[in-house]
Amino acid sequence: MFVPSSGKDKQFFYCQIFKVIHQIRNCYVEVSRDAYxxxxxxxxMLLDACFALYGMKIFVGDEQIVLHFRQHFGMAAFSLVSRDMRLLDNQIPLWVINLFIELICGEGSMLLYEYLSLMYFGDRMRLTRIPEDEKQPLHLVDASRRILVHEIDHAGKEHDPPGESQRQPQRKENLNGFRKYNHQSHSVTDLKAKGIHFKPSSNCLKNINFKSHAFYGQLQLPVWIFTAFSKLFFIHMLAYEASPGSDTNLSDSDFSVTCYVNFLKSLIVKSEDVKELREKKILFSTPTVMNKLWK
Known part of the structure; x- marks a missing residue:
């Protein structure tokens, strides 16, 4: 579908891949020339990159692609496509996907940013770029993680979460003393009973803040939409943070998503905890973007 629509033949695309085939091999460990x-x-690369574009176009609501998918797969299968595109073991280099976006959709296409914006913010115009840190994202999982741990405002600009830049590094001797204490975690309902109120912060998973007042406290938590595949998504995100190969792209001991999951796990013990966070519009279970797509 994509090759003819671009006005080029398949051989042209193969030639473009052959130009960077060595860089592609370098993205993988021990890719035998005998096997591949x-x-x-x-x-x-051509098939997987085109399928990634296919999935992105469905998600952003390209009518022709959505109609094609309905006819050949049925919309019930789209949630599986969306899930599989974000599994760690299904990734191809992000720069390969970007190459094909330019070749097929034209230079300057915002398809990738529209897809990621809708996926994580429900707003197709939220992102104009992916936070790069010191290196470019390796793949979609890496790009997703960067979006989730960076504060991005409604103008698409990136900045530190409130209070992040003011935090002072802990002294080494304080850290040693800190380890002596056994900190007991409390659930949402326990904290509420002690006068702690909950409030949504932003989509950044690092944006967790606590404010103490005279007679009560306020805990601000990131907003997250949970689906049937959220658990699997977080498992792969945690696996990426813990994988040896990711240390070239992540700063030392950067386990932001892992810390968020552990903290949320300590807050949620029973159904009443979930109910409270839903009522405070911190956790959602109905993705509005998917609802529009299914219609």
């Missing part, structure tokens, strides 16, 4: 010669690897 250049032609086989190029065909895999």
């Amino acid at each position: 010669d250049d032609r086989t690897l190029a065909e895999m």
Whole structure:
């Protein structure tokens, strides 16, 4: 579908892949030329990159692609496509996807940013770029993680979460003393009973703040939409943070998503905890973007 619509033949796309085939091999560990010669690897990249574009176009609501998907797969299958695109073991280099977006959709296409914006913010115009830190994102999982741990405002600009830049590094001797204490975690309902109120902060998973007042406290938590595949998504995100190969792209001991999941796990013990966070519009279970797509 995509190759003819671009006005170019398949051989043109193979030639573009052959130009960077060595860089593609370098993204993987021990890619044997006996198992995957250049032609086989190029065909895999072409098919997988086109399918990634296909999934993105469905999510942003491209009418022609959505109609094609309905006819051949049925919309019930789209949640599986969306899930599989974000599994760690299904990733291809993000720069390969960007290359095909330019070749097929034209230079300057915002498809990737629209897809990620809708996926994580429900607003297709929220992102104009992906936070890069010191290196470019490796793949969609890496790009997703960067979006989740960086504060991005409604103008698409990136900045530190409130209070982040003012935090002072803890002294080493204080850290040693800190380890002596056994900190007991409390659930949402326990904290509420002690006068702690809950309030949504933003979409950034690091944006967790506590404010103490004379007679009560306020805990601000990130907003998150949970679906049937959220658990699987977080498992793969945690696996990426813990994987040896990610230390070239993540700063030392950067386990932001892991810390968020552990903290949320300590807050949620029973159904009443979930109910409270839903009432405070911190946790959601009905993705509005998907509802519009299904209609």
